[in-house]
Amino acid sequence: MIKKTFLLAMVLTALTVFPCAAESLEGLPLHVQKIEPGVVRVWVGDHVSSTAVCAIATKKGIVVIDSTDIPKLDEAFRKVIARELGRSDFAYLINTHGHGDHTNGNGAYADCEIIAHDSVPEMMRENFSNHTQAIGWVKENIQRQKDLIAAGKLDAKQKAAAEEQLIIATLKAEFLNSSPKPTYPSKTFRDKLVLDCGDVTFELYQSGGTHTQSDIFILAPQKGILFTGDMMADKWLSDTPGCLATFAVRTGSAEDYPVLVKNWQALIGRKDEIKQYVPGHWNGELSFEGFLARFNYLKTLLSDIEAMAKAGGDFNQFVAGYTLKDKFPALVGSPGITNQGHQMSVQHLYQIYSGKIALSTAIQELLRRDGFSAAFAELSGDVLKDRKKYFYSDAELNSLGYWLLQQLKDKEGAFQIFQLNAELHPQSWNAWDSLAEACYEKGDKQKALALYRKSLELNPASENGKKFIELIESEMKK
Numbered sequence: 138m139i140k141k142t143f144l145l146a147m148v149l150t151a152l153t154v155f156p157c158a159a160e161s162l163e164g165l166p167l168h169v170q171k172i173e174p175g176v177v178r179v180w181v182g183d184h185v186s187s188t189a190v191c192a193i194a195t196k197k198g199i200v201v202i203d204s205t206d207i208p209k210l211d212e213a214f215r216k217v218i219a220r221e222l223g224r225s226d227f228a229y230l231i232n233t234h235g236h237g238d239h240t241n242g243n244g245a246y247a248d249c250e251i252i253a254h255d256s257v258p259e260m261m262r263e264n265f266s267n268h269t270q271a272i273g274w275v276k277e278n279i280q281r282q283k284d285l286i287a288a289g290k291l292d293a294k295q296k297a298a299a300e301e302q303l304i305i306a307t308l309k310a311e312f313l314n315s316s317p318k319p320t321y322p323s324k325t326f327r328d329k330l331v332l333d334c335g336d337v338t339f340e341l342y343q344s345g346g347t348h349t350q351s352d353i354f355i356l357a358p359q360k361g362i363l364f365t366g367d368m369m370a371d372k373w374l375s376d377t378p379g380c381l382a383t384f385a386v387r388t389g390s391a392e393d394y395p396v397l398v399k400n401w402q403a404l405i406g407r408k409d410e411i412k413q414y415v416p417g418h419w420n421g422e423l424s425f426e427g428f429l430a431r432f433n434y435l436k437t438l439l440s441d442i443e444a445m446a447k448a449g450g451d452f453n454q455f456v457a458g459y460t461l462k463d464k465f466p467a468l469v470g471s472p473g474i475t476n477q478g479h480q481m482s483v484q485h486l487y488q489i490y491s492g493k494i495a496l497s498t499a500i501q502e503l504l505r506r507d508g509f510s511a512a513f514a515e516l517s518g519d520v521l522k523d524r525k526k527y528f529y530s531d532a533e534l535n536s537l538g539y540w541l542l543q544q545l546k547d548k549e550g551a552f553q554i555f556q557l558n559a560e561l562h563p564q565s566w567n568a569w570d571s572l573a574e575a576c577y578e579k580g581d582k583q584k585a586l587a588l589y590r591k592s593l594e595l596n597p598a599s600e601n602g603k604k605f606i607e608l609i610e611s612e613m614k615k
């Protein structure tokens with residue numbers, strides 16, 4: 138029986154319209170925003186959640202924050218920035234984190250010092266090594282947008298959004314097909330770095346652990362700006378949040394979090410110096426209140442889950458009582474804060490502080506590789522041999538099984554997951570019910586019938602069980 142479906146895919150739809158831009162680039166509206174004297178923000182698109190590149194004029198030259206995922210755009214942006222700032226002495230590029238849509242175009246600033254957190258080069262290496270897969274995704278996206286447009290069922294805004302997606306995807310395909318090489322940072326740092334540019338100072342703080350491990354906050358006190366990359370937003374200007382979609386504590390290690398808390402706390406203490414919080418994509422906005430609320434959330438999560446893990450409490454019991462609604466009611470409905478993200482955070486931190494492995498994460502890891510069934514059989518054997526090494530829940534394993542059954546059409550894989558779940562939770566009628574369904578799907582009606590009966594013994598009120606028993610019995614009579 139389905140309890141909930143597992144969301145692994147992100148659907149991007151765009152509906153809102155941004156005021157028209159006067160200029161265009163590659164057929165996309167080009168936006169140039171002067172956010173402070175000597176500071177410009179440049180991006181393309183009214184719908185797609187594209188990277189907004191910032192540039193700051195300083196005595197030591199122009200400092201650019203982030204490149205985009207399409208170097209051709211970065212080369213054009215560089216010219217726009219030079220025109221807007223009335224100079225072309227580019228000196229530094231700072232990457233807010235290692236995602237491709239903030240580093241792919243680094244080559245446009247190859248003559249500059251490129252600064253990033255020290256986990257960025259590894260992330261870039263990985264991005265570029267997934268090249269073939271990325272081409273596949275882009276091709277699929279191009280076809281999807283073409284089909285949407287051709288079907289003629291979109292309203293004007295949706296059509297404009299699909300056309301933008303199509304241009305971006307086509308540019309991306311062109312880039313990927315050119316056998317691109319990464320341009321790595323020339324200078325990296327771990328916890329903090331101060332870049333003195335004469336009249337403007339840039340304070341770079343490690344802030345990894347939510348969006349990626351490589352994120353940094355960049356404070357330019359003389360401009361009153363804090364650049365927050367893709368970590369968060371508390372207002373969305375379009376329906377395409379993209380990189381800023383989820384705020385969750387999910388990517389750090391035990392060593393990262395104390396540094397993140399220290400750095401974030403220090404920036405909150407300097408609130409009077411910060412006039413603007415500037416996210417890495419044009420369609421996100423952030424207020425001090427949103428910045429503070431997310432910090433308090435993170436800090437509370439860290440201390441509560443560390444305490445729970447140390448006390449050796451039952452994870453599932455803890456999770457049941459530790460909901461967003463009960464513990465953080467003020468955050469419910471705030472952009473990027475979701476129940477799914479909250480669960481992800483709790484699980485990730487429990488994994489760190491308890492030293493145990495989240496079974497669902499281990500399974501998802503296997504799903505990314507080939508030969509799921511064989512690998513899962515091995516994992517399953519290990520779980521049954523040493524249950525204390527792992528933590529898991531009935532509902533989570535159940536929804537993963539359904540993900541395989543319905544989305545991936547992998548009947549055997551789903552059967553294996555449901556079978557393990559039933560072994561781990563023999564008192565759960567739902568676990569046996571799902572296993573019965575997998576048997577039925579595989580064509581083993583006899584076994585399905587026996588399992589539905591077992592499930593019904595545990596929960597005589599199960600309508601689903603009764604319905605299937607009737608169906609199977611009638612099918613077997615034929």
Ligand SMILES: [Zn+2]
Pocket residue numbers: 234236348367380
């Ligand atoms: Zn990102």
